[in-house]
Amino acid sequence: MSDFLKFAFEVISQVVYNLAGVLAAGFKLLVTGWRDYFTIFFTYFPTVGILGKILSVLLMVILIAIPVLAVFLLVRTFVLRRRLKKDKVDNAELYREIGRLNRQVLNLIDEKNKILALKVNTMGGTERIPYMGASALTDDTLPTVGNVTGHAGVAAGNANLNTAQINIAKGSFHTEGEDGTSPEENRFPKLALVDLKYKEYVPPIFDDEVTLEQVVSGYRDFACSQMHLYYTPEIVRRFVAGMASSKLLILEGISGTGKTSLPHSFSRFLENPATMVSVQPSFRDRTELLGYFNEFSKRFNETEFLRALYEAGYREEPSMVILDEMNLARIEYYFAEMLSVLEMPSHDEWVLDLVPTAWDSDPKLLFDGKIQVPDSIWFIGTANNDDSTFTITDKVYDRAMPIELNERAAPFECEPRGTCRVTSAHLQALFEKAKQDYPITPATQAKLEKLDGYLQTRFKLAFGNRIIKQMHDFIPVYVACGGKELDGMDYIVARKVLKKLESLNITFVRDEIRSLNEYIEKVFGKSNMADSKAYLNRIQNLF
Secondary structure, eight states: OHHHHHHHHHHHHHHHHHHHHHHHHHHIIIIITHHHHHHHHHHHGGGSOHHHHHHHHHHHHHHHHHHHHHHHHHHHHHHHHHHHTTTSSOOHHHHHHHHHHHHHHHHHHHHHHHHHHHHHHHTTOSSOOOOOGGGGGTOSSOOOHHHHHOHHHHHHHTTTSOHHHHHHHHTOOEEOOTTSOOOEEOSOHHHHHHHHHTTTOOOOOOOSSOOHHHHHHHHHHHHHHHHOOOOOHHHHHHHHHHHHHOSEEEEESSTTSOTTHHHHHHHHHTTOOOEEEEOOTTOOSTHHHHOEEETTTTEEEOOHHHHHHHHTTTOSSOEEEEEETGGGSOHHHHTHHHHHHHTOSSGGGOEEEOOSSOOTTSOTTEETTEEEOOTTEEEEEEEOOSTTSOOOOHHHHHHSEEEEOOSOOOOOOOOOOOOOOOOHHHHHHHHHHHHHHSOOOHHHHHHHHHHHHHHHHHHOOOOOHHHHHHHHHHHHHHHHTTOOHHHHHHHHIIIIIGGGGGGSOHHHHHHHHHHHHHHHHHHHOTTSOHHHHHHHHHHHHHO
């Protein structure tokens, strides 16, 4: 036992000695060592050059600043703790609670302002309620446009509107019920304004003699002379033929090739400007396009898409809605109901539910809370393929007509050309006439069946009924616009059929594409089906 005590004493003594040495060394480092530091400094300072003198001074300043800063932080920490403990209560938790309460107050102010904005927007107001500040926490009632901005301001801002329009803008437009009961407020203020706009509308004089080939050439000259936009005849043919085969067109390609400008300028050529809808990544369901009914305010939150859909029912011209950057969100989510409706064989079934019940004050073209999708409207989507977008699924591609714009057309000169007034009914009649005048020939039909059999045998791919129907709609109109039958079939095969190869096994497709290319040349000829062969080569290089 005595040996252990000696061992423990020596070990602890050595530890204490080393600890004392560390403390002594630290004391000398920070306190007593400054005499030695300055002795060294004054020894070398007279002998060094100008640069050395400057660096020597900087070094000494840094050495002095380190202990001064350490002492300052220690003193500051000590003082703060003394203040917190002054009333013998730890106030740190109290300060943190005050911070949390301040953040909650700010969140409540933001939430109330959002409610106020929603209240005004659903009332159809043309003025926005300003930021309410601290009063948002004390008000018991929701302010309206009138008591915040004043009725005079609303009236002044709408001096060019009649009384009914001003009432609609305030959300207080009334109509008497058929049974003489109290009037109801209009829950569709934007659509009510459309009714007023077309109350005394007189349709223009339309050109019922124009042909599809004249539409193509006339539009190209109009876009060139009036808007300085240039498109090849091939692109315009595909666009017009695409309108004949589907109500949904998807314009794909690299940026800057005129995807948005094409439908925008085409609608101006028809003197019925398109409605632009910018798709947002947050689009998840149909309410993003059609809006929704607010049960709190008893108003329908209308969108520009809904207004364009409703206004198309009044017009005889073809109407277009441009869904810009449509694949920023998943198309099969927010456009799902429209895709299903447009598949209905009868136009009478193209109906969308907006509200569960009808009001006497509802707009004229609504029936039982539903809106009819007119046959005169087309939906034109633009799509980019990059990391910020979603892949367009086969479900969407099968129902739509894709148009690729990968090159800019060369500028050209032409005589000034005006617009073209044509009704949607006449355009549809031209499509039907083209199908009668330029049906797919038996020889081309036989070649198509051979290709179909080859694809089924080698790739397990088949032409669906929808694609066959689109071929019989697209190709005759493409020919009537000035194109060739095989070129039209080439485009459909490449964009609607061969595109499905991208979803197959990579190694299998790479090995079979060369044989498929050779088979296409054998059936259709080496000089034909250039688009399909180029597409296959691009897929092979991609893999």
